[in-house]
Amino acid sequence: MAGMGLPVVFVAVTLLLSWDTGSTVNPCCSFPCQHRGVCVRFEMDTYECDCTRTGYSGTNCTIAELWTKIREFLHPSPGFSHYILTRFKWFWDIINATFIRDSIVKLVLTVRSNLIPSPPTYNSAYGYISWEAYCNVSYYTRVLPPVPEDCPTPMGTKGKKQLPDANLIAEAFLMRETFIPDPQGSNLLFAFFAQHFTHQFFKTYGRMGRGFTSGYGHGVDLSHIYGDNLERQHKLRLFKDGKMKYQIIKGDMYPPTVLEAPVNMTYPDNIPMEKRLAVGQEVFGLLPGLMMYATIWLREHNRVCDVLKKEHPTWDDEQLFQTTRLVLIGETIKIVIEDYVQHLSGYYLKLKFDPELLFGVQFQYRNRIAVEFNQLYHWHSLMPDKFNIMEHEYSYSNFVYNTSVLLDHGVEALVESFSKQIAGKIGGGKNIHPRLIKVAVGVIEESRKLRLQSFNEYKKRFGMKPYKSFQDLTGEVNTASQLELMYGDIDALEFYPGLMLEKPQPNSMFGESMTEIGAPFSLKGLMGNPICSPEYWKPSTFGGNIGFNIVKTASIQKLVCRNLKRCPYVAFRVPDTDSKDITSPGKEAPDEL
Ligand code: HEM
Numbered sequence: 170m171a172g173m174g175l176p177v178v179f180v181a182v183t184l185l186l187s188w189d190t191g192s193t194v195n196p197c198c199s200f201p202c203q204h205r206g207v208c209v210r211f212e213m214d215t216y217e218c219d220c221t222r223t224g225y226s227g228t229n230c231t232i233a234e235l236w237t238k239i240r241e242f243l244h245p246s247p248g249f250s251h252y253i254l255t256r257f258k259w260f261w262d263i264i265n266a267t268f269i270r271d272s273i274v275k276l277v278l279t280v281r282s283n284l285i286p287s288p289p290t291y292n293s294a295y296g297y298i299s300w301e302a303y304c305n306v307s308y309y310t311r312v313l314p315p316v317p318e319d320c321p322t323p324m325g326t327k328g329k330k331q332l333p334d335a336n337l338i339a340e341a342f343l344m345r346e347t348f349i350p351d352p353q354g355s356n357l358l359f360a361f362f363a364q365h366f367t368h369q370f371f372k373t374y375g376r377m378g379r380g381f382t383s384g385y386g387h388g389v390d391l392s393h394i395y396g397d398n399l400e401r402q403h404k405l406r407l408f409k410d411g412k413m414k415y416q417i418i419k420g421d422m423y424p425p426t427v428l429e430a431p432v433n434m435t436y437p438d439n440i441p442m443e444k445r446l447a448v449g450q451e452v453f454g455l456l457p458g459l460m461m462y463a464t465i466w467l468r469e470h471n472r473v474c475d476v477l478k479k480e481h482p483t484w485d486d487e488q489l490f491q492t493t494r495l496v497l498i499g500e501t502i503k504i505v506i507e508d509y510v511q512h513l514s515g516y517y518l519k520l521k522f523d524p525e526l527l528f529g530v531q532f533q534y535r536n537r538i539a540v541e542f543n544q545l546y547h548w549h550s551l552m553p554d555k556f557n558i559m560e561h562e563y564s565y566s567n568f569v570y571n572t573s574v575l576l577d578h579g580v581e582a583l584v585e586s587f588s589k590q591i592a593g594k595i596g597g598g599k600n601i602h603p604r605l606i607k608v609a610v611g612v613i614e615e616s617r618k619l620r621l622q623s624f625n626e627y628k629k630r631f632g633m634k635p636y637k638s639f640q641d642l643t644g645e646v647n648t649a650s651q652l653e654l655m656y657g658d659i660d661a662l663e664f665y666p667g668l669m670l671e672k673p674q675p676n677s678m679f680g681e682s683m684t685e686i687g688a689p690f691s692l693k694g695l696m697g698n699p700i701c702s703p704e705y706w707k708p709s710t711f712g713g714n715i716g717f718n719i720v721k722t723a724s725i726q727k728l729v730c731r732n733l734k735r736c737p738y739v740a741f742r743v744p745d746t747d748s749k750d751i752t753s754p755g756k757e758a759p760d761e762l
Pocket residue numbers: 360361363364367371372373374376456543546547548549551552569605608611612
């Protein structure tokens with residue numbers, strides 16, 4: 170698989186391409202370099218494609234080397250792999266039980282991760298490799314550089330000079346008319362997990378602010394629990410036995426109020442201080458679903474502290490805190506891979522979180538969050554029309570910033586209700602609640618400010634074939650012809666609308682590209698965590714075998730049930746209609762714990 174062939178750089182002199190006034194067009198605007206070749210402008214109207222280690226040569230990196238031909242012949246297309254992985258349960262049931270499972274999981278992890286440059290390359294201010302882009306972690310990184318500033322159209326050379334109004338796109342194609350449930354059966358427990366988990370690394374700094382982040386951890390650092398700086402962390406800590414501050418209400422543990430832990434939290438003015446709960450992430454007061462997860466993780470932290478303290482009575486507060494944090498990071502990654510991504514992928518292959526799978530291969534234990542990953546994860550269509558909790562129904566106005574919902578009902582009732590309520594389908598269009606449509610408009614507008622390349626350029630970058638027409642994209646004619654009118658050219662379609670409007674795969678929550686582009690970012694972010702590296706991944710890091718085992722056996726079910734008095738149905742999908750599933754996981758749990 171190693172890159173071979175001499176780095177050959179060809180110079181292409183494009184004919185003097187004159188634009189209206191006679192000024193020259195930047196030849197890189199047409200993205201001539203294929204197969205991840207790098208376009209460099211020379212003089213006024215000349216470019217070179219740097220095809221080094223792409224496996225291709227020629228002016229535009231289009232001539233495949235022999236090894237590339239062989240590899241491409243053997244390499245299954247993304248569509249084919251997905252087809253196999255989501256069918257033939259009997260086959261995967263056999264594979265699950267054998268060593269072949271390890272080999273396939275390892276292949277999935279390496280093939281996916283290899284699509285993400287590491288160390289990172291570009292950012293929204295630097296479309297070429299630079300030290301500033303490398304070292305300034307205030308930027309989100311970029312997999313594809315921005316469209317050059319001096320191009321004839323916003324998407325380079327394709328499409329119209331002006332993109333269609335973002336409000337128009339959102340209202341015509343993305344806004345919900347009637348609720349479309351997720352065919353994979355995802356529930357609100359899944360939806361709020363997605364939001365809670367990702368908001369530790371998606372923390373855009375300043376509205377529309379040129380691709381900056383206030384999350385310097387760039388991955389699973391649990392800053393949503395502990396805060397993203399030392400000052401905030403110290404305000405949230407109890408400084409006793411490693412624990413976090415908390416309050417007890419009706420006999421149960423909850424996050425402290427901002428009076429007890431004076432950190433900045435975003436709440437509307439009418440919420441009194443004694444009702445404002447303080448947690449790592451500033452915005453988690455927004456939704457009871459987020460504060461529910463914050464409460465569960467807070468309880469888990471303090472529970473693990475007790476476990477470790479019993480094992481290590483000599484350890485001081487600091488060591489108990491730090492070690493517990495690593496245990497929780499491990500638990501998070503385990504749950505995300507084996508419960509969350511397992512559900513999301515729809516794969517019958519049983520995924521496995523085992524860092525040792527990557528010890529034999531080249532892999533960089535580092536990660537940088539990308540703008541594209543952030544754009545892609547705007548899954549607001551998951552949100553329902555109303556939120557059902559026990560026999561109550563909450564509209565958005567009753568639910569958003571309502572701090573009483575969690576405290577009145579308690580974590581058990583919320584877990585149970587969210588597990589039973591189905592979430593919305595993410596892809597396929599027309600499923601974002603009108604209350605949230607402004608967020609989608611914001612995503613599109615931001616992508617323009619940041620000059621994101623077209624959807625088709627991203628398809629190519631992540632190993633897929635670009636779409637030839639809008640019909641090819643949506644799999645129907647109506648939306649396709651409207652889109653064609655607005656954009657003019659399939660090669661001018663934008664990234665986020667493309668992801669959302671691509672035809673979903675059969676019985677799936679979104680189309681091929683969401684998986685093919687999202688999975689590499691996700692798996693690289695999870696496995697690139699330092700705890701997965703050989704020096705860290707050993708019992709001593711986690712306080713000995715007890716802590717290591719908490720990590721290696723974590724599940725969403727245990728996380729929830731170890732921290733509740735009663736164990737309800739816990740899963741990322743709604744229970745099967747044949748009632749067997751409704752009770753079984755819950756009933757088994759207590760004995761097993
Ligand atoms: C009722 C539920 C929700 C509300 C009211 C809401 C609202 C918002 C708002 C106001 C923003 C900021 C937009 C901006 O700055 O322009 C945002 C950002 C975001 N939301 Fe949601 N959202 C909800 C649910 C979700 C869910 C379920 C997800 C699933 C993953 C999600 C993912 C995101 C992401 C990734 C961002 C970008 C965050 C950042 O870059 O800082 N949201 N949301």
